[in-house]
């Protein structure tokens with residue numbers, strides 16, 4: 001674990017609330033796919049920090065985070081303290097303090113992987129999938145990804161391009177009647193229709209607490225050992 005200084009190279013807005021920050025990668029930073037870093041920024045006159053999963057793979061040149069800005073339109077006091085809003089104001093060349101990497105939500109030996117993401121919970125899976133494919137590691141990945149509408153899917157084109165016989169991509173839109181793919185939440189039906197041998201896989205679930213808990217409950221119903229279910233709950 002290191003105290004690090006990060007210099008912003010590029011900022012990309014995906015939607016009006018979600019953006020990616022690409023930093024120069026410190027030479028001595030070594031991280032495992034799935035880990036997070038605490039990013040600090042000054043908000044309301046104080047340095048505040050929050051955890052952000054690294055969305056780039058260790059095989060890539062830059063260090064990337066993809067963040068949803070919580071800007072609380074009705075609550076200016078909360079907005080003033082929001083780290084995700086503070087980070088959204090950074091511009092290329094700005095430097096911030098950070099600490100990490102942290103976390104045990106990392107890949108294990110099993111090559112049969114099921115990734116299940118809710119909303120911005122896709123970030124560690126973007127890192128893991130890119131890493132496995134870049135390193136040509138023999139793995140079978142099934143990626144379930146729920147977002148509100150087609151426009152809210154992050155890395156959508158990229159996952160569609162990465163998709164091959166080793167990466168099955170199953171997006172589902174919870175509130176988009178016009179979406180051509182699956183509609184609705186990640187539920188028992190969707191999992192059952194797309195997973196062959198439930199007990200062969202290691203499961204990784206990431207996203208808001210309620211999302212993670214609801215998916216975990218379904219998996220436990222299928223008698224999957226608890227140690228084969230890894231969770232990263234946010235907030």
Ligand SMILES: Cc1cc2nc3c(=O)[nH]c(=O)nc-3n(C[C@H](O)[C@H](O)[C@H](O)COP(=O)(O)OP(=O)(O)OC[C@H]3O[C@@H](n4cnc5c(N)ncnc54)[C@H](O)[C@@H]3O)c2cc1C
Nearest residue numbers: 036050051052053066067068070082083084120123234235
């Ligand atoms: C391991 C991990 C990885 C994460 N990765 C991402 C990511 O890749 N992209 C992304 O958009 N978000 C990610 N988050 C969520 C992120 O850390 C922030 O919670 C989110 O950006 C909201 O923070 P805020 O300051 O803008 O809003 P706030 O209103 O301050 O916080 C929103 C919520 O976070 C809680 N909170 C307040 N202070 C802290 C604190 N010090 N640490 C943790 N939670 C706190 C609040 O109780 C509230 O429920 C991750 C969280 C965790 C735990």
